[in-house]
Amino acid sequence: MKNRDDLPIKATGHTQRGQCSKRISILDAAANVFCREGFSGASIDEIAVEACVSRQTIYNHYREKETLFTAVVEDVMDRANAMLYSILATFPDKSDNLEDDLTAFAIRLTKNCLCNQDGKFLRKLVQSEGERYPHLFEAWRQHGPGKISTALGALFARLCYKGALQIDDFDLAARQFLALVNADLQMITLFGETPTSEQLESAARNAVHTFLRAYAKPAGETTSRTPTLAAVS
C-alpha cells in the first residue's frame, strides 16, 4: 500500500542497475502480498503498486501469476536455507557454559530463521498452498525442516561425544530441541506477530533449561538415570 512517491530506502527504482533491481523489488513485493493475501487473494495489480512497477513489467519478467509465485517461493527458500545453515554453523562446540551457549544459539536460530519474515512466509505458504503445490515445497521439505533435524542432531552428537550430553536418539533430541524452543513462540507467530527480544530470550532460556534437565549428563556419574530405556523405534 506504499504510495509510489515515498520510494523505500532499499533501492527500488532507477538508481540501481535497472535490470536486476526491478526483479528484486517485484520478488519482494510479491512475497509480501502473497504472504498477506494468499495465492488467490493476491492480485498482480496490488503487487505492481507495492513494487512501484507497472503491471506489464511483471508479465514481462514472469509469464503469469503462477510463474511469479513459484519464483517467489524458490527465492525465499534459497535465502532461508542459506541463513539456516549459516546459523547452524554457530552451534557451540565446547561444553563449558553449555546452558548459556545453547540459549544464545537458540536465540540466533529463532531470530534469524524461525521468526523472521522469510520464516513467517514459508510457514504461512506451506500451510495454505502446500497441498496445492506439493512439488514446489518438496525442496523445502527435504532441505529445510527435513535436514535441519539431521544436521542439528549431528551437532548434538558432537556435544555428546565430548561428554556434555547423554542422548540416545540424536535426531529425536534435535526435533525436541526445536519443539521446545517453539513452545512459547507458537501462539505469537501463529497470529503473524513478531516476538520481542525479551520473548525470544525467555523462550530460549525455558527451552534449553528443560532440554538440559532431560539430556544433560549428571555431573560426576558415568551410568546414570534410566539411560537404558532405549528410546524410539
Add this chain to the structure above:
Amino acid sequence: MKNRDDLPIKATGHTQRGQCSKRISILDAAANVFCREGFSGASIDEIAVEACVSRQTIYNHYREKETLFTAVVEDVMDRANAMLYSILATFPDKSDNLEDDLTAFAIRLTKNCLCNQDGKFLRKLVQSEGERYPHLFEAWRQHGPGKISTALGALFARLCYKGALQIDDFDLAARQFLALVNADLQMITLFGETPTSEQLESAARNAVHTFLRAYAKPAGETTSRTPTLAAVS
C-alpha cells in the same frame, strides 16, 4: 465434488428435519472448501455443489460469504473446544504407571484434537486468515490454546502434588508437554496429511519419555537434580 446422486451416509438431504440438515451440510461443505482453498479461493458455487444445495439456499441462510465464513469458524471452534475439554477430563490422576497413562492421554489428545479435521481447519485458517479477522479468532486464542496450557498446567499441578512430578512452572511445563507431543507430528500435519496411529503412538511415547526425564521426581530423593534453578521469569 460429490455427485448429488451418491448421498453421503450422514444425513444430507430430505430425510432429516429439513431446516437443520441443510444448515449442517452447508457448514460442513463450507468448512472443507474454506480449508482447502482459503477464504478468497473458495467460491460459493463450489460450496453449494459440495453441500448438494442450491446457491440461493446458502444466501438465504447466510447473507453473504463473510457471514458464512464466520459461522463456519465459530461452528468448528465450538466443536473443537468441546472435544478439547472432554479429552482434558481424561487426564490421569493417579501416579502409578505414569508414563503409560500420560502416553495414552497424549495419543487421545493428538488423535481427537490436534490432528483431526477440526484441528487441521483451525490451524490452517488461523494461520491464513487470522490477521485479517483478528476479532474472529480472538475467542479461539482465549479459549483454545490460551486456556489449554492453563488447564493442562493445573492437571500437572495435581500430579505434582501427589508427588509424581517435580515442576517449577506448571503452565510452562504444559506448553512444553504440548510442544514435545507435536515435535514428531509437525512435519506431517504441516502438509495437511493425517498421521497414522503408529506415528501418533511413537510421537506420544517419545514426548512423554523426554518430558518425564525432565520433570519426573527421582525415585527416593526429596531434593534432587538442580531443582533450584528457578525457572522462568
Add this chain to the structure above:
DNA sequence: TGTAAACTAGACACTATTGTCTAAAACGTC
C-alpha cells in the same frame, strides 16, 4: 389435501482479475 415455508434453477447486473496488445516514454550505452 391445502397452505406456507423452504428450496431450486436460471438469468441477471456488477465488479474484479487475468493476461494481451499498443504506442509512447525513459533508460543505458556507445
Add this chain to the structure above:
DNA sequence: GACGTTTTAGACAATAGTGTCTAGTTTACA
C-alpha cells in the same frame, strides 16, 4: 545525440465470482 532495450499507462477481451431477483418446484405440517 542515436540506437535498442526496458518500462509505462492505458485500453481491451475473456473469465470468474458475488449477490439479487424471479418463477416454479418441493417439502413440512396440519
